[in-house]
Amino acid sequence: MIRNEVLKSIVPVITDELVICNIGSPSQELFSLDDQPSNFYMLGTMGLCSSIGLGLALSQREKVIAIDGDGSVLTNLGTLPTIANNVADNFILLIIDNGSYGSTGDQPTYAGMKTSLAAVAEACGCDHVVECQAEDTAEELKKALAADQMTIIVCKCQSGNVKVPVITMNPVVIGDRFMKEVQKRNA
Amino acid sequence: MTETNWSKQLLETFVDAGVTLFPYVPDAGNKRLIEHVNEKNGITSVLLTTEEEGIAVAAGADLVGGKAVVCMQSSGVGNIPNFLSFVKGGRFPVLMMVTMRGDYGEENPWQYPMGQAVEPILTAMGVQVMKVDSLEELMPAARAALSAVFVAGTSVALVLTQRFLGAKKF
Numbered sequence: 001m002i003r004n005e006v007l008k009s010i011v012p013v014i015t016d017e018l019v020i021c022n023i024g025s026p027s028q029e030l031f032s033l034d035d036q037p038s039n040f041y042m043l044g045t046m047g048l049c050s051s052i053g054l055g056l057a058l059s060q061r062e063k064v065i066a067i068d069g070d071g072s073v074l075t076n077l078g079t080l081p082t083i084a085n086n087v088a089d090n091f092i093l094l095i096i097d098n099g100s101y102g103s104t105g106d107q108p109t110y111a112g113m114k115t116s117l118a119a120v121a122e123a124c125g126c127d128h129v130v131e132c133q134a135e136d137t138a139e140e141l142k143k144a145l146a147a148d149q150m151t152i153i154v155c156k157c158q159s160g161n162v163k164v165p166v167i168t169m170n171p172v173v174i175g176d177r178f179m180k181e182v183q184k185r186n187a
Numbered sequence: 188m189t190e191t192n193w194s195k196q197l198l199e200t201f202v203d204a205g206v207t208l209f210p211y212v213p214d215a216g217n218k219r220l221i222e223h224v225n226e227k228n229g230i231t232s233v234l235l236t237t238e239e240e241g242i243a244v245a246a247g248a249d250l251v252g253g254k255a256v257v258c259m260q261s262s263g264v265g266n267i268p269n270f271l272s273f274v275k276g277g278r279f280p281v282l283m284m285v286t287m288r289g290d291y292g293e294e295n296p297w298q299y300p301m302g303q304a305v306e307p308i309l310t311a312m313g314v315q316v317m318k319v320d321s322l323e324e325l326m327p328a329a330r331a332a333l334s335a336v337f338v339a340g341t342s343v344a345l346v347l348t349q350r351f352l353g354a355k356k357f
Binding site for chain 1: 234235240
């Protein structure tokens with residue numbers, strides 16, 4: 001399975017959670033598969049997805065899923081000790097680990113070589129870390145959502161992208177749409 | 188307000204404006220403020236490994252109506268420009284409290300290049316700089332920064348200079 005197939009498999013599992021999605025192909029693919037006002041798509045600044053997710057989770061009670069990538073987490077590796085030590089049980093970090101920098105031409109990352117992000121997350125103190133094969137991601141996400149505890153899921157999948165259109169929405173519009181959705185739910 | 192309790196007064200001002208989250212990279216200049224945060228109920232400090240995480244945490248908080256002040260030393264400003272493009276591009280209101288090294292009276296030569304680049308970098312990335320050189324300026328500047336960020340929706344760095352903080356002695 002490649003990332004797009006993993007995303008397709010988890011779309012039915014995501015119901016009313018707030019979703020922050022990593023830059024480039026992951027956001028474009030999710031946008032094409034199932035655009036929702038409760039999705040916040042990163043269009044730039046690689047590495048911040050998990051930290052934005054943590055900020056969201058620490059600031060309100062709804063469940064937050066940050067869909068990040070191995071390259072992005074490696075860019076901001078300091079995010080893992082921060083997440084481990086600021087436990088938000090409404091937060092799930094799903095790392096789609098295809099061992100490559102998908103948006104720039106599928107160049108290999110260290111996560112596809114000797115570095116295990118699951119082992120790094122555990123060493124950083126994250127309490128609930130699951131590494132799974134791509135086919136099991138939806139099931140693991142379902143379990144994590146039911147468990148009500150902060151969980152890091154590292155999904156090992158194959159490298160590859162599908163051709164989907166770019167997101168033409170302005171970042172301000174993406175943010176505004178997301179905020180209005182949150183306000184509507186809290187009203 | 189005296190020389191010793193400005194951190195407490197400043198925190199009260201932030202809290203009165205609805206700030207509940209204080210992501211920070213430790214610095215001598217924000218030590219007391221964070222200690223006060225940790226003593227107070229209903230507000231949270233988040234120790235960061237790098238300053239860019241703090242920018243993201245603040246933006247995430249804003250997406251759900253939360254308010255944060257990201258605290259860092261001036262050196263940390265050098266870590267965040269790419270991440271400020273997220274703030275500028277998405278028009279996220281972000282308030283930073285930057286405590287200076289490498290300005291007035293600094294004795295460590297290594298601190299000067301970054302210290303002197305703080306204002307041009309922040310300005311280049313669309314963050315308004317509000318400098319505090321004295322105790323008298325602190326609270327008016329803090330209130331101005333809070334208005335500019337959480338009412339007007341812009342981004343501001345409240346920069347506490349070494350004229351105010353004093354230069355670190357070696």
